[in-house]
Amino acid sequence: xxxxYLNSVNARKxxxxxxxxxxxxxxxxxxxxxxxxxxxxxxxxxNDKYIIILMAIGLGIFLLGLIFPYVLYYPNKIFKYLVNKxxxxxFLVILSIIxxxxxxxxxxxxxxxxxxxxGFYSWNDKSKIKFKQFTNKEVxxxxxxxxxxxxxxxxxxxxxxxxxxxxxxxxxxxTILIFILLGVIFYFVTSSVxxxxxxxxF
Amino acid sequence: MSKIILGISAFYHDSAATIIKDGEIIAAVQxxxxxxxKGDNSFPHHAINYCLDCxxxxxxxxxxxxxxxxxxxxFARLLINxxxxxxxxxxxxxxxxPKQLTQDLFLEAKINKELGVKMPIIxxxxxxxxxxxxFYPSNFQQAAILTIDGVGEFSSTTIGIGxxxxxxxxxxxxxxxxxxxxxxxxxxxxxxxxxxxxxKMMGLAPYGKPKYVxxxxxxxxxxxxxxxxxxxxxxxxxxxxxxxxxxxxxKLFNIKRRKPETKITQDIMDxxxxxxxxxxxxxxxxxxxxxxxxxxxxxxxxxxxxLNVVSMGKLQKxxxxxxxWIQPAxxxxxxxxGAALWYYYSILKEDRTVNxxxxxxxxxxxxxxxxxxxLDDKILKKFQAKYTVYDEDTLAKKVxxxxxxxxxxxxxxxxxxxxxxxxxxxxxxxxxxxxNMQVKMNLKVKKRESFRPFxxxxxxxxxxxxxxxxxxxxxxxxxxxxxKEHRLKTPQIKNDNMLDIIKQKRSIIPAVxxxxxxxxxxxxxxxxxxxxxxxxxxxxxxxxxxxxxxTSFNVRGEPIVNNVxxxxxxxxxxxxxxxVIGNRLFKKDEQKNYKGKVVKxxxx
Numbered sequence: 058x059x060x061x062y063l064n065s066v067n068a069r070k071x072x073x074x075x076x077x078x079x080x081x082x083x084x085x086x087x088x089x090x091x092x093x094x095x096x097x098x099x100x101x102x103x104n105d106k107y108i109i110i111l112m113a114i115g116l117g118i119f120l121l122g123l124i125f126p127y128v129l130y131y132p133n134k135i136f137k138y139l140v141n142k143x144x145x146x147x148f149l150v151i152l153s154i155i156x157x158x159x160x161x162x163x164x165x166x167x168x169x170x171x172x173x174x175x176g177f178y179s180w181n182d183k184s185k186i187k188f189k190q191f192t193n194k195e196v197x198x199x200x201x202x203x204x205x206x207x208x209x210x211x212x213x214x215x216x217x218x219x220x221x222x223x224x225x226x227x228x229x230x231x232t233i234l235i236f237i238l239l240g241v242i243f244y245f246v247t248s249s250v251x252x253x254x255x256x257x258x259f
Numbered sequence: 260m261s262k263i264i265l266g267i268s269a270f271y272h273d274s275a276a277t278i279i280k281d282g283e284i285i286a287a288v289q290x291x292x293x294x295x296x297k298g299d300n301s302f303p304h305h306a307i308n309y310c311l312d313c314x315x316x317x318x319x320x321x322x323x324x325x326x327x328x329x330x331x332x333x334f335a336r337l338l339i340n341x342x343x344x345x346x347x348x349x350x351x352x353x354x355x356x357p358k359q360l361t362q363d364l365f366l367e368a369k370i371n372k373e374l375g376v377k378m379p380i381i382x383x384x385x386x387x388x389x390x391x392x393x394f395y396p397s398n399f400q401q402a403a404i405l406t407i408d409g410v411g412e413f414s415s416t417t418i419g420i421g422x423x424x425x426x427x428x429x430x431x432x433x434x435x436x437x438x439x440x441x442x443x444x445x446x447x448x449x450x451x452x453x454x455x456x457x458x459k460m461m462g463l464a465p466y467g468k469p470k471y472v473x474x475x476x477x478x479x480x481x482x483x484x485x486x487x488x489x490x491x492x493x494x495x496x497x498x499x500x501x502x503x504x505x506x507x508x509x510k511l512f513n514i515k516r517r518k519p520e521t522k523i524t525q526d527i528m529d530x531x532x533x534x535x536x537x538x539x540x541x542x543x544x545x546x547x548x549x550x551x552x553x554x555x556x557x558x559x560x561x562x563x564x565x566l567n568v569v570s571m572g573k574l575q576k577x578x579x580x581x582x583x584w585i586q587p588a589x590x591x592x593x594x595x596x597g598a599a600l601w602y603y604y605s606i607l608k609e610d611r612t613v614n615x616x617x618x619x620x621x622x623x624x625x626x627x628x629x630x631x632x633x634l635d636d637k638i639l640k641k642f643q644a645k646y647t648v649y650d651e652d653t654l655a656k657k658v659x660x661x662x663x664x665x666x667x668x669x670x671x672x673x674x675x676x677x678x679x680x681x682x683x684x685x686x687x688x689x690x691x692x693x694x695n696m697q698v699k700m701n702l703k704v705k706k707r708e709s710f711r712p713f714x715x716x717x718x719x720x721x722x723x724x725x726x727x728x729x730x731x732x733x734x735x736x737x738x739x740x741x742x743k744e745h746r747l748k749t750p751q752i753k754n755d756n757m758l759d760i761i762k763q764k765r766s767i768i769p770a771v772x773x774x775x776x777x778x779x780x781x782x783x784x785x786x787x788x789x790x791x792x793x794x795x796x797x798x799x800x801x802x803x804x805x806x807x808x809x810t811s812f813n814v815r816g817e818p819i820v821n822n823v824x825x826x827x828x829x830x831x832x833x834x835x836x837x838x839v840i841g842n843r844l845f846k847k848d849e850q851k852n853y854k855g856k857v858v859k860x861x862x863x
Contacts, residue, residue, distance in 0.1 A: 058309065058312045059312055059315070060312070061308075061311070061312070061317060062304070062307060062308040062311045062318055063304060063305065065318075065375060066304050066375065149353055149357070153349070156341075156346075156349055156352060160341055160342055160352075161346050164343065164344075164346075167342065168345070171339060171343035172343050175340075175343060175435075176435065176489065177343050177344070177498065178489050178490070178492060179493040180491055180493070182478075188481050188483060188487075188489045189436075189487070190483045190485050191430035191432060191548070192431060192432075192433065193429070193430060193431075194386075194414065194417050194419075194428040194429060194430055194431035196387055197329055197331075197332055197384060197412075198382060198383060199330075199382035200367070200379045200382060201381060213365065213367075217331060217334075217364075220331050220335060221335065226335070229338060229339070229342070233338070236360055236364075237360075240360035240364050240365070243361045244361055
């Protein structure tokens, strides 16, 4: 086996890692430098040596990111892991709020419709339900006509809305739009370039 | 200009890739074979690498990439599910939504990123992918199609018709009503792992009695005359929570859910038996309905439930359809193949010529172990492995002799099989006439549960001698019964020790005769695989029986061996006596210098 494809996948991943390390080093280094500069300008001179040390550390990380970025591989991994965890927690809180504010009311309002239309049956010995048999199958594909399809990661917005309009699930469209918005934010936040910068906000 | 299509299934379970060129299946392989993680669901980079290598092309030379399901419809189903189950579905919602919103909704971008390309990805309907994997490789010009799965988008079962190069899916049963999920719920309740433990529960079923059938049909499930089913959600939890069943389920049967790896009680065996019988009934009813609406003689099947060999055996026996063909990689791995074929025939509208010689190439679609290879020799030298090289005919004779002496021989040569079955190229062979072989192989070689039966590989010409069957069985996808004249009377065992029951000699081929005299038969002919055919022929000359145990070359929790390294490691970590890699024969006693690690796999 030539493993050309696997080699290119690994090379790409290595390049991405390198890029992440450089951005991580520069961002963290710059933030430390800026913070120490700010402190230098605002507090009295007795703490000067600590501020200079802090500034030197910031500069060191910055330069490390430029010259030996791979040294920052594990710190970056830990940082990224923490960022993802923090955002996941925030995300879960937001999702819970959406569940309480949107999904529960809409679900309760349409409960009978959804349960019957989609075959969610519960019964006891006394109740008699006319049970659904085989129904007609509707097949749906995406991007079948490849030549007329654009390559845009956000065409999903159009596709999702069209899908729910076509299937006459209008009530779900607001929830969907909020979900997509959340998805887009999370997609950006966890991407390597902005993650370290946003992390400092916390 | 030739058209190259890459089919991908990933991110759920059993990721796989398939490559076809002008409609011909070039390669198909599961990711788990390379990564050594059973049922690996990660993006199938290694499988794709192998597929591209087979054609000696780069990813940029692939014309179309087809994914095996429509992620948008799947997302819609999840959303509707969470609305329909408020307020109880919050745990399941919080578990799945982060992944759905950050990855699955941007699946096209994700696949492009993984592949390192910028091209539109085509998303097939999941059951269409299954249907295509069943119809297009079959040797029928026209056939009825039945796909039965857990769930794919909204559908759990579909019925369709395939004619020439077109498939039309006509009917469906929708989630949450699903034969696959019903079977998985019992798999979960009986303490086995979903998506891999179904085979075990199927093997356990004959040890039980069908005493819960009435209860299941009265309270748990409504079966319509057309085979469509409605599950009473009062007893299930998969729409709302992170488990398959709830407390009502336990109360209904008055049995506690069995904890994995604990003792299997008679109640658990009875449950397994009962659900198997209910599944058989559903499938037969469905098949009758399919026959009624399609009026065709041929039936093709795919989807996880089509790998239920007991139900498929009964379906074959029922003669509802004259001819039946089942996709050997019936689960989601096979959907990668279906997705590629669907695009080529249904969308590009290319002509389809039926290949009477089996276009699935007997499922030998995976990585190759050559009979001789300098690279493999080099690898084996690193292990300080000792072996003897023979020509193919001598090797076949030698292996037959060893098997006749009661030895266990593992085989790793040729292309690996696509799907869950080892069909001779990555197999462990043993004598079927040895009554202790089942226990020995289960406990010492496969390191798995002692109740699990073994399947036979038999000369096609001899199959009818031993089994009630009137057709060949290339892919081990159906059970047949041992002929009455070969069965032996067994005394009633009063204790409930399963090992005593297993050790009973039930036929002249005890190691492959299950407790109910059933057997998952693979027939073999010379055209299909000459080496194994020769082994069987020679073995027959020595023992009088052209039949052997054939089980997959792996241990419990391990994917089937893929290459020389996996094969040698597995050989050294088990009680296998001899190993064949290509044309080399290894004897365990001579491998004294092996210092490799004992690889432990997570139990399935």
